[in-house]
Amino acid sequence: MFCYQCQEAAKGTGCVLKGVCGKNSSTARYMDLLLFTVRGVSVAASALREQSVKVSAEVDSFVTDALFSTITNANFDDESILRRVEKGIGLRDDLKAEAAARGIALPEVDELEWKGEKDSFEEKAAAVGVLREANEDLRSLKELLVYGLKGMAAYHEHAMRLGYSNGEIHAFMQAALAKIAVGGLTVDEWVAQVMQAGEMGVKVMALLDEANTTRYGNPEITKVNIGVGKNPGILISGHDLHDIEDLLKQTEGTGVDVYTHSEMLPAHYYPAFKKYKHFIGNYGNAWWKQREEFTAFNGPIVFTTNCIVPPLSNATYKERMFTGNSTGYPGCKHIETGADGHKDYSEVIALAKQCQPPVELETGEIIGGFAHNQVLQLADKVVEAVKSGAIRRFVVMAGCDGRMKSRDYYTDFAKALPQDTVILTAGCAKYKYNKLPLGDINGIPRVLDAGQCNDSYSLAVIALKLKEVFQLNDINELPITYNIAWYEQKAVIVLLALLSLGVKNIHLGPTLPAFLSPNVAKVLVDTFGIGGITTVDEDLKKFGLLG
Numbered sequence: 226m227f228c229y230q231c232q233e234a235a236k237g238t239g240c241v242l243k244g245v246c247g248k249n250s251s252t253a254r255y256m257d258l259l260l261f262t263v264r265g266v267s268v269a270a271s272a273l274r275e276q277s278v279k280v281s282a283e284v285d286s287f288v289t290d291a292l293f294s295t296i297t298n299a300n301f302d303d304e305s306i307l308r309r310v311e312k313g314i315g316l317r318d319d320l321k322a323e324a325a326a327r328g329i330a331l332p333e334v335d336e337l338e339w340k341g342e343k344d345s346f347e348e349k350a351a352a353v354g355v356l357r358e359a360n361e362d363l364r365s366l367k368e369l370l371v372y373g374l375k376g377m378a379a380y381h382e383h384a385m386r387l388g389y390s391n392g393e394i395h396a397f398m399q400a401a402l403a404k405i406a407v408g409g410l411t412v413d414e415w416v417a418q419v420m421q422a423g424e425m426g427v428k429v430m431a432l433l434d435e436a437n438t439t440r441y442g443n444p445e446i447t448k449v450n451i452g453v454g455k456n457p458g459i460l461i462s463g464h465d466l467h468d469i470e471d472l473l474k475q476t477e478g479t480g481v482d483v484y485t486h487s488e489m490l491p492a493h494y495y496p497a498f499k500k501y502k503h504f505i506g507n508y509g510n511a512w513w514k515q516r517e518e519f520t521a522f523n524g525p526i527v528f529t530t531n532c533i534v535p536p537l538s539n540a541t542y543k544e545r546m547f548t549g550n551s552t553g554y555p556g557c558k559h560i561e562t563g564a565d566g567h568k569d570y571s572e573v574i575a576l577a578k579q580c581q582p583p584v585e586l587e588t589g590e591i592i593g594g595f596a597h598n599q600v601l602q603l604a605d606k607v608v609e610a611v612k613s614g615a616i617r618r619f620v621v622m623a624g625c626d627g628r629m630k631s632r633d634y635y636t637d638f639a640k641a642l643p644q645d646t647v648i649l650t651a652g653c654a655k656y657k658y659n660k661l662p663l664g665d666i667n668g669i670p671r672v673l674d675a676g677q678c679n680d681s682y683s684l685a686v687i688a689l690k691l692k693e694v695f696q697l698n699d700i701n702e703l704p705i706t707y708n709i710a711w712y713e714q715k716a717v718i719v720l721l722a723l724l725s726l727g728v729k730n731i732h733l734g735p736t737l738p739a740f741l742s743p744n745v746a747k748v749l750v751d752t753f754g755i756g757g758i759t760t761v762d763e764d765l766k767k768f769g770l771l772g
C-alpha cells in the first residue's frame with residue numbers, strides 16, 4: 226500500500242504498511258482498485274456526455290459515493306469496498322456497451338480495458354495505486370485533484386440526500402477523473418484543473434448550504450448543552466443532516482435521547498431540530514477522542530460519515546456502533562438507506578432502550594450558530610466594532626482537529642490571541658478552543674462557530690460581505706488572517722475553494738500535505754502565499770498580532 230492523502234501520513238511521507246488511521250493494507254489496495262474502477266466509469270461517462278448522451282443518476286451517485294468511501298476514516302470494511310468495485314465494473318461495462326451501440330469511440334486506457342475478473346483483483350489493485358505515476362510532480366497534482374474531488378463528493382452527497390444534485394458538478398468530477406486516467410496534460414494544465422476544482426468547491430458548498438438552510442432553516446445563535454440527561458441516549462456522529470432528521474423523528478416519544486458528537490454538533494443550530502425536546506446536547510469532543518468517549522456514552526453510536534477511529538479489540542462499544550452511507554467498519558451493522566431515501570433506526574432505538582444513560586463527561590454550554598445569515602444579521606454591530614477598533618482582526622481557524630500533539634498549537638494560539646481579535650471557525654478544528662473562556666467583544670463572542678467544515682463557505686460569504694461593506698477592491702485587504710488546520714480531504718476542497726475566491730496567505734498546519742511535491746508546494750507558495758505554521762509567538766509576530 227501507499228497512501229499519503231491525510232495529514233497523518235506516516236513520517237510525513239506516506240503510510241506503507243498500515244495506515245496511521247488504522248486502515249489495513251488490504252483496504253488501502255482495494256480503495257486503489259475502487260478509484261481505478263471509478264476512473265473507468267468516468268472515462269466512459271465523460272465520452273458519452275461529450276456526445277450529448279445523458280448519463281444516468283446511478284452513475285453520478287456511484288462515483289460520488291465511491292469517492293466518499295475512500296476519504297480518511299470513512300470506511301474500513303474491505304467487503305463493502307469490494308462490493309463497490311464490482312458495482313463499478315458493471316456500470317463501466319454498461320457505459321462501454323452504450324458507447325459501442327452509438328458508435329462513440331472511447332479512449333484506450335487500462336481503466337476501460339481491464340476485464341474486471343475477480344481473480345485479477347489482487348494483482349490489479351497492487352498496480353494501480355498512487356505510485357503508478359512515476360513523475361513526482363504530476364503525481365502530486367493528480368492526487369491533489371483527486372483529494373479535492375473526494376471532498377467535493379462528500380459535500381455533494383449530503384446535498385443530494387436532500388434532493389440537491391448538480392449536473393455540472395457531476396460532469397466536472399467525472400471529466401477530471403477521466404483526464405487523470407487518460408493523462409497527457411502539462412503541469413500548467415493540471416494546475417488549471419486544480420483551480421477549477423476550487424471553483425466547483427465553492428459551488429458544491431453553496432449547494433449544500435442551500436440544501437441545509439432550505440430544509441432546516443438558517444442556523445441561529447444557540448447555546449448547546451454539553452452535559453447529559455437521565456435517559457439512555459443515541460450518539461450521532463458525522464455530517465449528514467438528513468440522517469439526524471430521521472433519527473430525531475423516530476426517537477421522539479420513545480424515552481431515548483439524542484446527542485450529537487464531533488461534526489454533528491452544528492445540527493443544534495438549525496431551527497428545524499430545536500423543536501425536539503429529546504435532542505439533549507453535544508457529547509464529547511472531536512473525532513479522535515472517541516474511544517474513551519464512546520465507552521462512557523453507554524448507548525448506541527451512529528456514524529453518518531467519517532471520522533471513525535477503529536475500536537480497540539477489547540472495546541466495549543463495538544456492538545453499539547452502526548454505520549451508514551459511505552462509511553463502514555467490519556463487524557458493525559450497516560444501516561442501509563431505503564428506497565424512499567430514509568433509514569430505519571428501530572434496531573438502534575431498541576438497543577438504546579437496553580443501555581444505561583451516558584456518563585457525564587462535563588457540564589455547561591457552548592455557543593455557536595454563526596453561519597452567514599446570522600452573522601449578517603449582526604453586521605451593523607460587527608462593522609461598528611471593526612470601525613471603532615474594538616475588533617482589530619478576525620482569525621479564521623477553521624478546518625479539522627486531530628490527535629497529533631503538535632495540534633496543541635491551536636489551543637495555545639487561541640489563548641494567546643489578543644483580546645481584540647475574533648476567531649471565525651467551522652469544522653471539528655473548533656474543539657481545540659471552543660470550551661475556553663475567551664470572552665466577547667461588545668457582546669460578540671470571540672469564537673464564532675459557523676458550523677461543519679463545509680460551512681467554511683459561510684466564512685467566505687461573510688468575508689465577501691465585509692469586503693463590500695468596507696468598499697474594498699480585494700478580499701485580502703480585509704483584517705482577516707487565515708490559520709487553518711487540516712486533516713483529511715474535505716479540508717483540501719475547502720482550501721482550493723478559498724484559493725479560487727482569491728484568498729491569499731493562508732497558513733496551513735500542523736504540517737503541510739505530504740502529497741505536495743517540492744515543486745507543487747512552490748507553485749502554491751509563489752502564487753497564493755500559502756505557508757505553514759511555526760510557534761505561537763513567531764506566528765503571532767508574523768501575523769502582526771503581538772500586543
Ligand code: FS2
Pocket residue numbers: 487488512531532624625626652653654677678679712713715716
Ligand atoms: Fe473532522 Fe473528520 Fe469535517 Fe473532517 S470529523 S476531520 O471528517 O470533515 O472536519
Ligand code: SF4
Pocket residue numbers: 228229230231232233234235239240243244245246247248253297298
Ligand atoms: Fe495514512 Fe492518512 Fe492514508 Fe490513513 S488516510 S493510510 S493515515 S495517509
